[in-house]
Amino acid sequence: MPEPRGQASIQRTKDKDRLHAFLDSLRPGFEESVTREPVDRWAPDLHPELDATVIAHIKSLGIPRVGTRPSLLIHDLGRFQKAPQLKSRVDGIFKRNATTFLVNTSGSGKTRLSFEGLCQNWGFYFIMERDANSLGAADIGPNLYRRLNFPTGFQPCLPPPDSPSFPDMLARNIEITHEEFNRLLLGRLLVFQIFSEIIESRGITEDHKMRWLLFQLTPHLPGNTTYDILHDVTKIYLGELEADVVRDLIAVTFAKLQKIHGPEFHLFYVIDEAQLASREHTSAFWHEGKEYPLLREIIQSWAVQSRHHETAFVILGTDIPKDGFASAPFADSVRWSSDTGSFDDEAEHGRYVSQFLTPSYVSSPTGKMFLQRVWAWCRGRYRITDALLKALLIDDFITPHRLLNDYIETVTTHRPTDFVDDERRISSIAVGVYLSIPMTFLMSLSAPVLRSTVQHVLLHYLATGRHPSPFSEDLTPLVSAGFGHFITSDLSHVVMDEPMFLIRAAKWLCDPVESGLDSPHTCFTVLQNHRVDATSRSLACFVAFYLARVLEHGQHLSTVFSFPVDKEAWANETAELSTFDGKTVSAVDPQTFTIASPSTLAGVESWLDDGKGDAFCLTDDVDPELIFSLKLEKSGFLRVILHSIVAEKDVQGDRLKKVMSKLASKNVFCDEVCVSILSWDAFLNAR
Structure with a gap:
């Protein structure tokens, strides 16, 4: 039985009062955070084996700390603006009045590019589900994008279009989605309003954009006991607000932000790990005779609420089907890009790695050999190198070559022989640090097209020492599975040319049970049955x-x-x-x-x-x-x-x-x- 109108009005007032009280409680923390060091710095644990020069060098790097570990993902934010090629790549992604989909394989640098863009532009960073880096708020998370049907009446599978109940169910699904994600948008707007009011009183600078980003990545404040402020404001303080109230508050908050930041105010909405939402509830939405994913309706809900303001979207993911957005209301603004770049230049890679090593080690024979080995094994996507460097930092650079061997063996199951150490010491940090390497692709090799393509690449490498001609767009499953990557900026060509992934796939190929290559006859059968045009x-x-x-x-x-x-x-x-x-x-x-x-x-x-x-x-x-x-x-x-x-x-x-x-x-x-x-x-x- 619905509440009487008077009681509903009283409850609405109470909800608003609780919300404003919570928002006001954030002001002291923001006051302190905008004047202090933007991030906590990581330092190694002191122990007798650690050389004083190593300690001094690591401290001089000023590497941010997330939890108890160093984070290279947010280290030296803003440096892309100093490198013309990297700056151009960021600018090409952050286009105003556009919906840009940046699609490439896991670990290829999409997230860092978005961070760099948000250091130069005001915006909101959302992540569908946090990964091993532990960055970002949990205000979306699987509980929201996977469970819209509990308890709201959302129907994950619509009846046939000719069913009498179809129009109402479709309308209800869209309504529920907009309600849930409008609350999410409002929560971010309200907290940003408090932040904006604080910095307005001090004079807004470009540095504040990076500070706002860093708060979104680690959403807690000094002196505040709330661990994830962005999660709590949405789930606790906005959860009971009615849909019309939420829409009104969004409009009011936008107006306040426009007044604070001036007529040129523009917001970017960045959605990371968006492929998760592109796979969910694909039978719950329908337009012009075709189903489409939840991700499209999320974008549409925010586009509707922002239609009177300058906003744009940057959508990051590994596998987002284009056809789900071809007929979207915002289709005219859609752009597709795979321009992430990679470590494909040895000199550039060497400069990047060298900054984390002491100068004396870099100039030594063993240091030079280490740089060569890191290039030989880790070239390609950025995360492969960063995960190794993170492990080296935690391990205090005591035995770099041996740790590199441990790293390669942990990731690929192959112990390298280009440097033989005196003993095996699988690092105790391996499990925690190396889990961020996207090697789960082997689970996907049951797909015939992937199995035969991997065989094709490996056999070609073994035979010729080089990669076959890049694959065309019809092999994008290589990218979504995690062992191929786009080498062009327009999602047109895919390669599988990274040493770590080739070695891991080769180990798979050598397993007769897993690969199905237990005899020459079986190999011929596999090659004959799949990819007839390419094998x-x-x-x-x-x-x-x-x-x-x-x-x-x-x-x-x-x-x-x-x-x-x-x-x-x-x-x-x-x-x-x-x-x-x-x-x-x-x-x-x-x-x-x-x-x-x-x-x-x-x-x-x-x-x-x-x-x-x-x-x-x-x-x-x-x-x-x-x-x-x-x-x-x-x-x-x-x-x-x-x-x-x-x-x-x-x-x-x-x-x-x-x-x-x-x-x-x-x-x-x-x-x-x-x-x-x-x-x-x-x-x-x-x-």
């Missing part, structure tokens, strides 16, 4: 490894290849895989053989003239894909031209004839190369 080179790579192994000590050719009935006499001989460098014939070591990978016919011709000891020639865009040489037991040598075909069944009939005709030398190479093959007496007569 022929993978098959060629695998054939190279297979032949190197099976022909190591010589093998009867008929046990390796199929021949027609009227086969040549040499088909009955034993053959051994060999290399020829123009002068010398050598057997192939299956553990250390190399593969040439020319991309042009001229490169193939060069390999034929002087093989340089490479056992195979794996062509790039030139058919056939694999060329190699066999030393026969009696009849000299054979040059084998192999064309691999990925097919679900045996190739027969006309298709087989067509393929075989391509392997005739006159159809494989230009005339100049054909002459080179046919007149290669030095090779044919070698013994």
Whole structure:
């Protein structure tokens, strides 16, 4: 039974009084916070092993402390403004009157870019769910975005569109979502109003933008017992306010902020880990014949409340489907970007790591070797390097090389051999620090497209020492799974080229049960059944490894290849895989053989003239894909031209004839190369 109007009015007044009392209690804390050091600084624990110069150097860095640990994610905030390339990247993301989706893999630097943007612009930072960095308020969290149906009557699955109840249920879902997230917006606005009133009395400066950001990342104040102020103001003090009151207060608060900050006042709404909301309640919303995710309705709710003010959105995530926003009311303002950058320059990476090491260590032989090893193992996404540096700080840089080995082994399960330490010491800090590394992708490899793509990349790397051509946008699951990343700014090309992730995936590939590669037959089956349009080179790579192994000590050719009935006499001989460098014939070591990978016919011709000891020639865009040489037991040598075909069944009939005709030398190479093959007496007569 609803409350009488008089009682409801009294309760509303009481709720407002409680709210204003809580907000007023924040003023002393903000007064102190805007004049003191913006963050607490981390310092190492003192112990006898720690050198005094190391202690002094670490303290001089002024690294922020979050909880009891150092935080590199908020260290030296604002430095991007001093680097033209980084500044341009931030400016490209923080566009006024736009809804910018910044999408790339986990740990690629999206969050830090948003922090840098919020150091230069007023804005609100929301995170759907906090990660291992423990930064941000818990005012959203899984209890809100996952449980809208408790107890409000939200329907996570709408009935069919032709159902009589469909329009009302859809309208109710939208109404509930707007009510919940409008409270969230109001809570942030009200606290920002208090902060703004405090700094207005002192004179507003650019530094205050960073201080407001830091408060949002660690939302507690000196002298205040509330641990998460932003959570409490929404959940405790706004939870019972009616929807119309919330909307009115949003309008009033915006007007006050406009008066404080002037006519140029602009707000950015940053939503981090937004992929979580893009996966939730996808059957609860409907527009123009299509379902769409909760994230779209969150953006719409705030866009409606901010429509009379200058605001923009920056949405960060790893996998946010574009089609969910194509017909949104704000679709005209939507921009998509994957411009996060990465550590892809050794000199830049070395400068970044060196700042955390003592100058004497950096200039020492072991320090130089350490920098080289960190680059070799940790290049790529930023979090890989930062997690190592965080571990080194906590471990006081006592044994950097050994800790790097521990780090690699913890993350990849592989113990590196490029630096052998005198004893194993898996650091006690490993579990807590390394958990921030996004290695959960192996759980996703059950998807056929991901399994075969990983196999393709690994085999290509093993065969050629380089990454295959970047994958197109249809392989964005590589990004969302965590082991690929966009290398272009427009979400168009994906690579999997980071050492840590390649090693971890290779360890997976070596597990017969996990990978399904317990036999050559199984490998061929896997390659044939998936990614038919992209795995022929993978098959060629695998054939190279297979032949190197099976022909190591010589093998009867008929046990390796199929021949027609009227086969040549040499088909009955034993053959051994060999290399020829123009002068010398050598057997192939299956553990250390190399593969040439020319991309042009001229490169193939060069390999034929002087093989340089490479056992195979794996062509790039030139058919056939694999060329190699066999030393026969009696009849000299054979040059084998192999064309691999990925097919679900045996190739027969006309298709087989067509393929075989391509392997005739006159159809494989230009005339100049054909002459080179046919007149290669030095090779044919070698013994």
